[in-house]
Amino acid sequence: MSMKRRDFLKIAGISSILSVGAKIAEATHPAWVTGPDPKQLVPNKQALSAKRWAMIVDMTKFKTEADTLKVIDACHRAHNVPDFRTPDGKVDKKLEVKWIWQAGFERAFPGQDNKYMSEHLKDMPFMVLCNHCDNPPCVRVCPTQATYKLKNGITMQDMHRCIGCRFCMAGCPYGARSFNWVDPRKAANLDVKRGGKLNNEYPQRTKGVVEKCTFCTERLQIGKMPACVEAAPKGALLFGDLEDQNSEIRKIITTRYTIRRKPDLGTGPAIYYLIGGSDHA
Amino acid sequence: MLEKALEGSKKYWAWLILLSALASVGFYFYLQQYAYGLGLTGMHRDVSWGLYIGQFTFLVGVAASAVMLVIPYYLHDFKKFGKIVILGEFLAIAAVLMCMLFIMADMGQPGRFMNIMLHPSPQSVMFWDFLVLAGYLALNAVIGWVTLGADRKGMPPPTWIKPFIYLSIPWAISIHTVTAFLYAGLPGRHFWLTAIMAARFLASAFAGGPALLLMLALIVRKLTKFDPGKEPIQALAKIVTYAMFANVFFLALEFFTAFYSQIPGHMHAFDHLYAHSATPLVPMMWVSTAFALISLGMLFFPAIRKNETTLVMACIMLFTSLWIDKGFGLVIGGFVPNPFDEVHEYWPTLPEGIITVGIWAIGFLVLTMLYKVAISVREQTAGVEIDH
Numbered sequence: 001m002s003m004k005r006r007d008f009l010k011i012a013g014i015s016s017i018l019s020v021g022a023k024i025a026e027a028t029h030p031a032w033v034t035g036p037d038p039k040q041l042v043p044n045k046q047a048l049s050a051k052r053w054a055m056i057v058d059m060t061k062f063k064t065e066a067d068t069l070k071v072i073d074a075c076h077r078a079h080n081v082p083d084f085r086t087p088d089g090k091v092d093k094k095l096e097v098k099w100i101w102q103a104g105f106e107r108a109f110p111g112q113d114n115k116y117m118s119e120h121l122k123d124m125p126f127m128v129l130c131n132h133c134d135n136p137p138c139v140r141v142c143p144t145q146a147t148y149k150l151k152n153g154i155t156m157q158d159m160h161r162c163i164g165c166r167f168c169m170a171g172c173p174y175g176a177r178s179f180n181w182v183d184p185r186k187a188a189n190l191d192v193k194r195g196g197k198l199n200n201e202y203p204q205r206t207k208g209v210v211e212k213c214t215f216c217t218e219r220l221q222i223g224k225m226p227a228c229v230e231a232a233p234k235g236a237l238l239f240g241d242l243e244d245q246n247s248e249i250r251k252i253i254t255t256r257y258t259i260r261r262k263p264d265l266g267t268g269p270a271i272y273y274l275i276g277g278s279d280h281a
Numbered sequence: 282m283l284e285k286a287l288e289g290s291k292k293y294w295a296w297l298i299l300l301s302a303l304a305s306v307g308f309y310f311y312l313q314q315y316a317y318g319l320g321l322t323g324m325h326r327d328v329s330w331g332l333y334i335g336q337f338t339f340l341v342g343v344a345a346s347a348v349m350l351v352i353p354y355y356l357h358d359f360k361k362f363g364k365i366v367i368l369g370e371f372l373a374i375a376a377v378l379m380c381m382l383f384i385m386a387d388m389g390q391p392g393r394f395m396n397i398m399l400h401p402s403p404q405s406v407m408f409w410d411f412l413v414l415a416g417y418l419a420l421n422a423v424i425g426w427v428t429l430g431a432d433r434k435g436m437p438p439p440t441w442i443k444p445f446i447y448l449s450i451p452w453a454i455s456i457h458t459v460t461a462f463l464y465a466g467l468p469g470r471h472f473w474l475t476a477i478m479a480a481r482f483l484a485s486a487f488a489g490g491p492a493l494l495l496m497l498a499l500i501v502r503k504l505t506k507f508d509p510g511k512e513p514i515q516a517l518a519k520i521v522t523y524a525m526f527a528n529v530f531f532l533a534l535e536f537f538t539a540f541y542s543q544i545p546g547h548m549h550a551f552d553h554l555y556a557h558s559a560t561p562l563v564p565m566m567w568v569s570t571a572f573a574l575i576s577l578g579m580l581f582f583p584a585i586r587k588n589e590t591t592l593v594m595a596c597i598m599l600f601t602s603l604w605i606d607k608g609f610g611l612v613i614g615g616f617v618p619n620p621f622d623e624v625h626e627y628w629p630t631l632p633e634g635i636i637t638v639g640i641w642a643i644g645f646l647v648l649t650m651l652y653k654v655a656i657s658v659r660e661q662t663a664g665v666e667i668d669h
């Protein structure tokens with residue numbers, strides 16, 4: 001972990017934590033088929049908190065394809081994300097569910113590429129995930145508040161309340177959301193009968209609901225950094241409090257040139273990308 | 282009055298049985314979809330709405346178009362519409378019902394439908410769409426029933442219904458405007474992010490809806506003693522013509538903005554729909570364009586418009602054109618290419634198509650029975666003009 005604990009271990013008033021806890025408890029209740037009883041999710045003292053969680057993706061630190069795959073795998077395993085495959089072993093585009101994945105420069109930043117840019121930059125495997133926008137269209141359009149904002153900036157998803165109308169998928173300009181077109185437990189990686197493995201610490205989902213990255217809210221609650229951050233090469237994914245002047249991510253964003261995806265849409269994405277240049281301390 | 286729907290000729294019953302059979306097959310496939318999930322359809326994470334939402338959008342237009350009879354009749358005292366205004370109101374009821382069924386068919390967790398009411402979210406356009414549609418259904422049901430009931434007794438409708446009738450006018454506009462807002466307010470969906478979306482929706486609705494109604498009125502005339510009269514048909518044809526002009530003009534405006542500005546995001550969806558898609562979408566969109574222009578050309582000439590055979594041909598083409606454009610192409614254009622500028626095609630599956638046909642069958646079933654009631658009442662009163 002490249003970040004000092006005190007950088008993010010800023011416990012806000014106990015009341016705000018409790019309100020977050022209450023929301024999560026409410027969010028978890030019956031639809032989450034298995035998983036911890038919501039009452040156990042009352043935040044403990046080690047919970048990590050922030051005024052505004054955000055992430056930096058430092059592309060200079062991702063050296064090989066294996067680095068990105070490890071990150072994706074860590075998230076998807078931690079969150080019981082189904083991995084649907086066609087009979088020939090390829091990703092099944094019809095049923096695909098993903099929380100974090102990689103995309104080339106032209107894909108992650110459409111319209112910002114040019115004909116003469118280096119192949120190196122073009123082919124960089126940018127990690128893309130939910131941007132936990134400041135002004136998220138997904139939250140605006142949801143007719144049931146099944147997707148909603150936490151005070152700490154996280155865009156949360158309540159898979160119990162979700163009616164599966166998919167308005168949020170049309171609303172998200174980043175393609176960050178996935179729908180469960182079938183029962184996710186039918187995927188080989190989650191189907192216990194076929195040697196699949198479930199993470200029993202994290203709830204499973206039913207078919208017919210939308211899901212996405214939640215900035216590992218459930219891990220922050222027990223004092224852990226997001227799974228992808230832990231699995232990434234040192235410093236490749238930095239997670240911290242944007243509102244804290246002394247946090248590492250704030251210092252980097254203030255002093256270095258970072259880019260975000262489609263900032264012109266006014267969504268205020270909270271994932272910042274460092275592309276190259278000198279190494280940061 | 283309802284009992285009138287349960288008596289009829291052999292042909293009437295055969296038609297009801299055919300529609301029920303189609304509806305049952307559709308329902309059977311819906312049960313499969315319910316058990317397996319929406320994976321039974323052709324949709325995926327990049328094209329997350331498809332045929333169902335397209336049909337919903339199209340049918341909201343059909344429902345709203347009843348206002349094109351209500352306005353001339355009640356606001357401009359155009360008496361000639363007296364006999365067919367009820368056909369418009371009952372068409373609206375059937376159309377809204379179909380809209381609701383398409384929404385249900387599209388929902389991942391239909392059992393949680395009430396969450397929209399339990400957690401009202403005024404910032405969501407879908408919340409408002411649900412409210413205005415439900416309201417519109419209620420308005421038309423009450424208005425249709427009360428006015429028809431009065432007709433049966435040979436009396437003018439009670440005065441208390443008048444405010445409801447006037448209310449139904451802005452309400453009809455609102456259902457289609459709000460439906461357009463489902464699309465027109467989403468950042469990053471260039472094809473939908475257009476200020477004239479609601480205007481386009483209304484124009485296409487006021488062309489397609491009355492065109493359908495015109496054909497229905499002629500069918501009714503052929504099958505029953507009920508005669509809507511020549512003049513109302515011609516008046517409808519004129520409404521269709523004007524609205525279709527506006528619709529084609531608006532579409533041309535979209536093309537201009539996309540291709541003169543040369544902004545890639547604005548051109549991509551058009552390129553996909555009209556040129557690059559590997560699915561039958563491309564020929565379909567061209568058929569839609571050709572039918573739009575030909576039907577408009579035909580309607581433009583009074584001689585062709587006044588001949589009921591050619592008029593019906595024009596209406597069929599026009600309706601098909603709008604169905605392709607709004608019931609299908611519109612939704613896909615917003616999703617392809619996806620936010621990563623990648624093309625992931627969508628094509629409905631057979632079960633998806635069958636469920637769609639099933640819902641249309643239910644709509645026509647309801648429509649047939651409502652029309653049966655209306656016409657029986659009209660036949661009894663022998664089409665006497667009643668001053669409303």
Ligand code: SF4
Binds near residue numbers: 131133155174176212
């Ligand atoms: S990236 Fe998409 S899903 Fe995530 S908060 Fe922004 S709009 Fe919502």
Ligand code: SF4
Binds near residue numbers: 142167168210
């Ligand atoms: S699919 Fe679920 S989360 Fe998305 S808008 Fe609909 S109810 Fe809200």
Ligand code: SF4
Binds near residue numbers: 099216229
């Ligand atoms: S923050 Fe957590 S949920 Fe989000 S991508 Fe990383 S591991 Fe997955």
